[in-house]
Amino acid sequence: MELVEAIVLAVLAASTPLLIAATGELVTERAGVLNLGVEGMMIVGAACGFAGAWLTGSTTLGALCGIVAGTLLSLIFAMMTLGLAVNQVATGLALTILGIGLSGLIGAGFVGEKVTPAAHLHIPGLTDIPLVGRILFGEDAFVYLSLALLVGVWLFLYRTRAGLVLRAIGDNHVSAHALGYPVLRIRLFAVMFGGACAGLAGAYLPLAYTPFFIPGMTAGRGWIALALVVFSSWRPGLLVVGAYLFGAVTILQLHAQGAGFGIPSQFMSALPYLATVIVLVLISRARTGGSTAPAALGTVFVPDR
Amino acid sequence: MRKILIAATAVMLAAGASLFGASAAEKLKIGFIYLGPIGDLGWTYQHELARQAVVKEFGDKIETTYLENVPEGPDAERAIEQLVRAGNKLIFTTSFGYMDPTLKVAKKYPNVHFEHATGYKRDKNMATYSARWYQGRYIQGQIAARMSKAGVLGYIGSFPIPEVVSGINATMLGAQTVNPNIKVKIIWVNTWFDPGKEADAAKALLDQGADIIMQHTDSPAPMQVASERGKLAFGQDSEMIKFGPKAQLTSILDTWAPYYIARVKAELDGSWKSEDTWGGLDSKMFEMAPYTNMSEDKPPSPRASFIRSNVLLRARTARKLNARVAIILTTARCWA
Numbered sequence: 001m002e003l004v005e006a007i008v009l010a011v012l013a014a015s016t017p018l019l020i021a022a023t024g025e026l027v028t029e030r031a032g033v034l035n036l037g038v039e040g041m042m043i044v045g046a047a048c049g050f051a052g053a054w055l056t057g058s059t060t061l062g063a064l065c066g067i068v069a070g071t072l073l074s075l076i077f078a079m080m081t082l083g084l085a086v087n088q089v090a091t092g093l094a095l096t097i098l099g100i101g102l103s104g105l106i107g108a109g110f111v112g113e114k115v116t117p118a119a120h121l122h123i124p125g126l127t128d129i130p131l132v133g134r135i136l137f138g139e140d141a142f143v144y145l146s147l148a149l150l151v152g153v154w155l156f157l158y159r160t161r162a163g164l165v166l167r168a169i170g171d172n173h174v175s176a177h178a179l180g181y182p183v184l185r186i187r188l189f190a191v192m193f194g195g196a197c198a199g200l201a202g203a204y205l206p207l208a209y210t211p212f213f214i215p216g217m218t219a220g221r222g223w224i225a226l227a228l229v230v231f232s233s234w235r236p237g238l239l240v241v242g243a244y245l246f247g248a249v250t251i252l253q254l255h256a257q258g259a260g261f262g263i264p265s266q267f268m269s270a271l272p273y274l275a276t277v278i279v280l281v282l283i284s285r286a287r288t289g290g291s292t293a294p295a296a297l298g299t300v301f302v303p304d305r
Numbered sequence: 306m307r308k309i310l311i312a313a314t315a316v317m318l319a320a321g322a323s324l325f326g327a328s329a330a331e332k333l334k335i336g337f338i339y340l341g342p343i344g345d346l347g348w349t350y351q352h353e354l355a356r357q358a359v360v361k362e363f364g365d366k367i368e369t370t371y372l373e374n375v376p377e378g379p380d381a382e383r384a385i386e387q388l389v390r391a392g393n394k395l396i397f398t399t400s401f402g403y404m405d406p407t408l409k410v411a412k413k414y415p416n417v418h419f420e421h422a423t424g425y426k427r428d429k430n431m432a433t434y435s436a437r438w439y440q441g442r443y444i445q446g447q448i449a450a451r452m453s454k455a456g457v458l459g460y461i462g463s464f465p466i467p468e469v470v471s472g473i474n475a476t477m478l479g480a481q482t483v484n485p486n487i488k489v490k491i492i493w494v495n496t497w498f499d500p501g502k503e504a505d506a507a508k509a510l511l512d513q514g515a516d517i518i519m520q521h522t523d524s525p526a527p528m529q530v531a532s533e534r535g536k537l538a539f540g541q542d543s544e545m546i547k548f549g550p551k552a553q554l555t556s557i558l559d560t561w562a563p564y565y566i567a568r569v570k571a572e573l574d575g576s577w578k579s580e581d582t583w584g585g586l587d588s589k590m591f592e593m594a595p596y597t598n599m600s601e602d603k604p605p606s607p608r609a610s611f612i613r614s615n616v617l618l619r620a621r622t623a624r625k626l627n628a629r630v631a632i633i634l635t636t637a638r639c640w641a
Contacts, residue, residue, distance in 0.1 A: 006512040014505055100374075104342060111344035112547060117533075210500040210526040212548065215342035216374060217524075219499035250502070254509040257492045258459070265465070265493030 007251055008135050012143055013209060015247030017042075017201040019146045021225035022232070022239055023153055024197020029229055030157065031190035032170035032296035035077055036092025039222025040099020041195050042202035043215075045070040047107035049203025050213035054110055059118045063142075063203045070199015071192050073099060078191045082184050085300045096222070104215040111214060118142060118208040142204045147240075149197070154236040166190060170294035173301040183301055198222065231280050233292040238283070242276065249275045333395065333573055335359070336388035337371035338381065340400040340523075341498045347523035347542040348497065348559070349373065352399045352422075355561035362566050366573065377402020385410045389417050395572045397565070398422065400497075401466050407431060418577050420568060423468050427579055434564055434582040435468065436590035439475035441557040444593065445539050446479025448554055449517045450487050452537055452599065459510025461503060461520040461527055462493040469521045476519060490515050500526035511536055517554075528552060537598060544594050556594035563589060 021038055028035050048069035053062025077095050080086045118140040121127065126137040157163040166186055169176040173183045201221075206213045224246065232239035253268040337356055341349040356369055370393060375384045381403045388396050389410060397420045398407045404424035411419045411431040419431040427433055449458050458480065462469055473491060480487040490513060492506045499522075507518050507527035511534055518531045518538035525548040531538035532549035540546065540556025564582065571577040584590030 003512055006508070010505055010508050010512075014501065017501075104344070108344065112346060114529075114548065205501060210504045210524075210529060212500075212525065212529065214346065214500055214524055215344050216498065217500045219496070219501065221501070251505055251509065254492050254494075254506050255513065258490045258509050258513045258515075260490070265462075266495060269493070269495040 003255075005131055005134060007255060009139075010251045011244065011247045012135070012139060014250055015243045016143050016146045017204045017209065017221055018225050018228060018246060019240060019243040020142070020149065020204065021198045021201035021222060022228040022243060023146070023149050023236070024194040024201075025225055025229045026232065026234060026236060026239060027153055027157075027166070027197075028190045028194030029297055030170045030234055030294055031166050031187045032173055032294050032299065032301075033081065033187050033191055033194075034088045034092065034298040035074065035081075035095070035191060035194055036089060036226065037073070037077055037095025037099065037222075038194075038198050038225050039218060039220065040096035040102075041070040041073045041198035042099075042205075042222045042225075043103040043218045044073050044099045044106070045199030045202025046205050046217055047103035047110070047202075047213060049199070050113075050115065050206035051106060051110055053115045053203075053207055054113055057115075059116070059141075059207050062115070062207050063200060066199040066203025066207075067196045068199070070195040070197070070202065072195075073102075074191050074195020074198070077195070078188050081300065082187055082191070085302050088298050088300070100216065107213045107215055113212065115207065115211050117211040140208050142200075142208055145200075150236050150240055157236065167294070170296055173296045173299070177301070177303055183303065187301075198225075201225070227276070230293075231276055233283065233287070234294060235292070242279070245279060246272050246276055332365070333363075333367045333569070334391070334393040335367055335369045335569060335572075336385075336391070336393035336396040337369065338375050338384055338388070338396070338398045338400075338403060339371055339373040340375065340377065340402075342373050343371070345498060345523050346525055346545070349399070349523070351543050351559040352397070352561055355565045358562035359565050359569050363569060363573070367569060375403075379406060382406035382409055385419075386413075389414050394418065395569065395577070396420065401464075401468065418572060418579075423466075425467070427581060429579055432568075432579045432581070434568075434584075436559065437583060437585035438468070438557055438591055439471045440585050441591060441593055442472040442475040443479035445519060445555065445557070446476035446481075447483050448596070448599070449476070449519065449537075449539070450480035450483035452554060453484075453487070453517050455514055455516040456484060456486060457488045457490060457513075457515045459507065459513075459515030459518045460489050460491045461506045461510070461518070461522055462491055463497050463522045464495060465493065472521055494522060496522070498523045500524040503527050504530050507531060507538075525549075540594060546594065546597065551598060553594070554598055555596050558592045558594055560589060560592055 021042055025038055045066035049062045049066030052065025053059055077091055080091045081088045120138050120140050123137050127133045165181050169181060169183050169186055177183045202218060205217055228239060228242045231242040249272040253271050257265055257268055339349045339352060343349055343353040360369055372384050375381050377400055385398060385406055395418045399422045401423045404421060404426050407419050407421045408426050408428060408431060411428050415430055421431060421433050423435045424433050460473055477489050490510055492510060494502050494506050496502060503522045503524055504526040507530040510518060516536050518527050520527045520541045525545045528538045528540055528545045528549040532552035537554055538549055538552045540553050542559050545556055546553045
């Protein structure tokens with residue numbers, strides 16, 4: 001039973017950065033902007049988050065530094081793709097390369113340093129409940145924040161007028177523009193939100209997951225977050241399923257290896273990706289109708305052309 | 306007129322070639338291909354330290370270039386070729402996965418010398434070098450078996466290549482000399498460097514009852530996990546005591562500098578030959594970090610006695626030196 005608890009705790013920790021980054025990218029893409037720079041914004045968020053936490057001694061301030069760094073980087077993307085109407089795919093890829101280089105530069109002075117990992121919640125009585133106590137009431141703030149963020153995004157997208165406008169812009173920016181909605185301004189906010197989330201997700205790594213900074217420590221998690229957005233068919237409800245499924249298979253395959261199942265480790269390492277693809281196929285089969293991608297995703301908009 | 310032009314071109318080419326030749330003779334260009342970032346505090350970091358040692362040793366006589374974060378596999382060929390085109394005459398490709406790409410480029414450029422780490426394919430202009438880390442792993446196995454209360458060791462593997470597999474076997478053989486019933490749990494993470502995944506693997510091993518963590522991956526994340534949980538661990542490639550002051554027992558320290566200096570010297574005086582170098586503790590291809598966090602009251606088993614004196618001595622001096630151990634690379638000469 002203790003092992004089950006340990007596994008669930010590890011799954012939540014492994015899934016949280018993916019969930020936070022993917023939530024941000026989901027909003028960006030719902031507004032019709034494809035930002036492939038998630039990995040770059042995450043790693044810069046990791047470097048700045050660590051730098052902030054190390055200099056101030058506060059995890060909260062570190063996380064804020066990560067958020068600000070991710071947002072600033074996303075502003076570069078916004079200037080290029082929204083302002084100058086440059087190709088989004090190329091700009092996003094460039095942003096990733098820039099981010100990886102920049103994070104190495106920012107983090108160079110902090111390699112080999114340590115910070116105190118983010119505190120875990122402790123409510124006397126509740127946290128001590130066997131099996132579920134630590135899982136429900138003993139996580140660090142990032143885990144709760146990631147879920148709150150997801151619920152917030154869901155409420156925003158489906159229960160507010162602004163959310164409706166954002167989705168409309170993502171589906172047909174010309175019509176939205178004709179109706180008088182500020183397409184570029186709303187897209188700017190969506191891109192900035194995506195950047196802030198990616199920065200926060202990156203900061204989670206050196207502040208809570210593995211409390212030190214090393215260049216390249218995101219190790220491709222930004223790309224997985226991007227894939228999860230597609231997996232979720234751009235819906236927050238499925239996003240949380242995807243993130244936890246991916247995290248769960250990642251951790252479970254490690255445990256299966258440790259327990260000595262005679263399955264080749266290469267296959268085990270491929271499992272999270274395989275499981276994600278299979279579930280994606282099942283979801284697509286169950287759904288009727290065409291593509292769920294925002295119709296204007298990745299297309300450039302120049303007002304009053 | 307045409308003849309004059311051709312002649313002029315020939316003269317220019319000759320002048321250019323002699324100029325180029327002169328500058329090349331002045332400075333030997335040396336290239337390095339790194340697997341991870343130079344700040345990984347593990348594998349790549351140690352190669353970078355050795356490169357710096359080479360620069361310090363030869364100063365103006367050489368010029369070095371390195372490319373970091375070069376993925377293993379076919380794409381590495383492009384990076385290696387880039388170094389060749391930039392005029393590098395001696396190129397170190399520092400990971401197993403660069404083996405075939407290095408060989409391909411070596412066949413294409415017979416006048417450039419290549420040094421490939423940990424591989425088994427050689428050519429007239431491609432040498433290989435590696436260290437007998439299994440010796441260190443054997444020692445670690447003996448230490449682990451003596452320090453483990455559960456009798457279960459957790460081992461994080463990267464890829465099942467010769468170097469990693471021999472390390473696991475040596476650990477097992479060493480551990481069995483102390484405790485014949487020792488168990489080694491292995492988790493392959495199929496990556497050299499992913500701090501998050503390495504930490505997850507360490508957690509999984511500890512959750513499954515292992516009480517000592519050994520790793521063959523490059524980040525200090527597993528050491529840190531062991532430290533947080535109050536368990537013991539071995540560092541990898543470089544000194545990791547900073548990430549587990551109460552956890553690190555010892556660490557295998559890759560010391561490439563003497564080899565790199567020797568090879569560059571050979572290249573400079575024209576005596577470079579393709580060889581297979583496979584040095585052990587005796588030839589200082591690697592060293593053991595100071596032995597720390599070992600209790601002195603535990604009676605050593607007779608068969609492990611050859612390490613006893615060193616273990617106890619190191620444990621004692623290390624404690625005294627604890628404050629100074631913060632310096633990342635100590636020059637521990639435990640076998641000198």
